[in-house]
Amino acid sequence: MSRVVVVGAGLGGLSAAVRLRAGGHEVVLLEQAAEVGGKLGWFSRDGFSFDTGPSLLTLPAVQRDLFLKSGAPLESVLDVVKLDPLAHYRFPDGVELDLPGDGLPAVAAALDDALGPGRGEQWTTFLRRASAIWDVSRGPFLESALEGRRTLLALARDTSAIRTVAPWASLRTLGRRYLTDPRLRMMLDRYATYSGSHPGRAPAALATVPFVEQAFGGWYVRGGLRQLALAVADRARELGVTVRTGADVVAIETEGARVDGVRLADGERLRADVVVSGVDAAHLYRRLLPRPRLAPTARRRSSSGFVLLLALSGRTPGLRHHTVCFPDDYDAEFDDLSAGRPVADPTIYVSAPDDPALRPDEDSEAWFVLVNAPVHDPGGRPPGGTDWRAPGLAEDYARRVLDVMAARGLDVRDRLRWYEIRTPADLAEQTRSDGGAIYGSSSDGARSAFLRPANRSPVPGLFLVGGSAHPGGGLPLVGLSASIVADLIGPA
Structure with a gap:
């Protein structure tokens, strides 16, 4: 059994703690704040309550996998509700659109009704391309650890996949091949902001975001999405994870070249065979490691x-x-x-x-x-x-x-x-x-997916999860980062 210390109780850290404990490791989870959740924040006053972070859950299969592999299913602890419509759009010309949440044919029909005949077909044709990108990129980009040049070389050999993903194209460039209506282009540009990026510089691969949302649906958790973080924390405790809030990690310590443990603000030291960082990668590399030169290139x-x-x-x-x-x-x-x-x-x-x-x-x-x-x-x-x-x-x-x-x-x-x-x-x-920065580094640039901080750090025994690391920000990708790291570390 390895002793694992997880730093940061955002959804990435919480999910990693659950997966590693389910795999037989001894796990301690440390959070500097008084409550768990990280960017899945919460505010209450005078009977009003607000999620202060994400407001939409997509690809709930990621969360369902976490709960199924650690005990009772997701729906046994949370009331997860499918949204329809997904969103109501108001365009500058006064046109309004309810974007359905029950599949792509309904989306196409709504676009024809609101924006005019043929707009649904334009959007559907674009999403077919996005679906192809999703099929090509899901395994090697989103569900696997990137291994630098090795991954690049393996992908470069598949010329068909390269043509599909079009790494030389921006999201906006790809969209304009299919979309002539400025309102459709406006809708598409919005999805660049899901990763905190500029649509003219964000990679075409971000076309998968509207495809996933509209093909598979969007969801809400009754009581607020904050309940998801609380449910994962409860599952962690049920499995035997030690969850400590108000525990401010100020250093990740090494012995020789390898991780040895962490040091808290009050001087306490916790030994660890493995450390999983769920904090922002910039904070990790600049503040917590003894060798800042290991930090990835600033982006x-x-x-x-x-x-x-x-x-x-x-x-x-x-x-x-x-x-x-x-x-x-x-x-x-x-x-x-x-x-x-x-x-x-x-x-x-x-x-x-x-x-x-x-x-x-x-x-x-x-x-x-x-x-x-x-x-x-x-x-x-x-x-x-x-x-x-x-x-x-x-x-x-x-x-x-x-x-x-x-x-x-x-x-x-x-x-x-x-x-x-x-x-x-x-x-x-x-x-x-x-x-x-909500998503760590931006997704601007053709090589952005390969420039995010990797899940396996240059320090043996140190791993990264969360929105600032591979594969990126947003609840599904954060959950996938925890799955990737659990696989890298392996069972006890």
């Missing part, structure tokens, strides 16, 4: 998010679970993000689950509002961001977001009981992500 950080948590009086007729309101000039939004400045005219994302557990009474609503935002960067470190701690900035920008919402038909200013602001600086402080 552009993904974007972050500016969040408003709105406690509202009254109910909104026809309100959907997710609402997306696009700006007049979507390119200007990406230009602002690339320049590291707050977006002047942002896309508005609203998550407003119709869930009694999130509101104090039937005459109220709890809205999570997100706009894309540059990372927090008070020091101007390239590629730069915004000093979100600058006096008055967060409050002024919150008012700006509320005004933009009103201009797009979501005026809730006279219904506000109160609101809370969450900036990239808050996310950086709470989760120690680099500048509050």
Whole structure:
């Protein structure tokens, strides 16, 4: 039996702890915060409750696999609900669209009805290409560890796969081969933001994101997606994992060339045969290791998010679970993000689950509002961001977001009981992500998949899970990172 220390109790760390304990290892899970969950955050006040991280669960098969291999199935502990529609879109020309959640034929029909005949076929043709990319990339890219040049050389031999994935093309370039309607292109560009990237620089392989979401569906967990993290933590404890919160790891220690354990802020040392890091890779390599030169090449950080948590009086007729309101000039939004400045005219994302557990009474609503935002960067470190701690900035920008919402038909200013602001600086402080970058490094560039920090570190015995490591951010990929690492380490 190996002694494993897992650092960080986000979903990646929690899932790795469960899989490794189910494999017979002795596991201790350390979390610097008072609660588990990481970016699956939660905020409650006056009977209102909010998920402060992800609002959509896709590929629940990843989570089902975790629970089945560690005991009782997922549905025995969580109420997982399929969403239909997946989202309500409002385009700058006034057209509105409910995007169905019950399969691709329904999506095509809805696009024809809302945007005009032929739009459904355009989108379906594009998703056929995305489906082919998914088939080619799922095994070697998403479900396996990348082994540097060895992986590149193996993939390069399969010329058919290379043509399908089109690593030389951006998401936007690929989309414009199939989509002529600017609203369809706008829909596609949005998926680049799922990885905190620019659609003109993000790889064409990101086309798999809308395919997976619309082909397999999107899901919600009653009581909030935070319940998923709590359920995985409960499973970990049931299996015998020692879960310690308020345990701040300040160093990963080595003996010779190999991992030997960790040191906590209070001086306590825990010996380990294996350490699994679920913290942001930049924090790991810059702060926790004794040899910072082992850090991977610095890359552009993904974007972050500016969040408003709105406690509202009254109910909104026809309100959907997710609402997306696009700006007049979507390119200007990406230009602002690339320049590291707050977006002047942002896309508005609203998550407003119709869930009694999130509101104090039937005459109220709890809205999570997100706009894309540059990372927090008070020091101007390239590629730069915004000093979100600058006096008055967060409050002024919150008012700006509320005004933009009103201009797009979501005026809730006279219904506000109160609101809370969450900036990239808050996310950086709470989760120690680099500048509050939601997804670690961005997915910009053809080789981005191969430049993410690997699951097996250069230090023997040290492994990485979570959204900043391979295969990337988002609940499904974070879960897959834990599966990959458990396979790399093997059973006890």
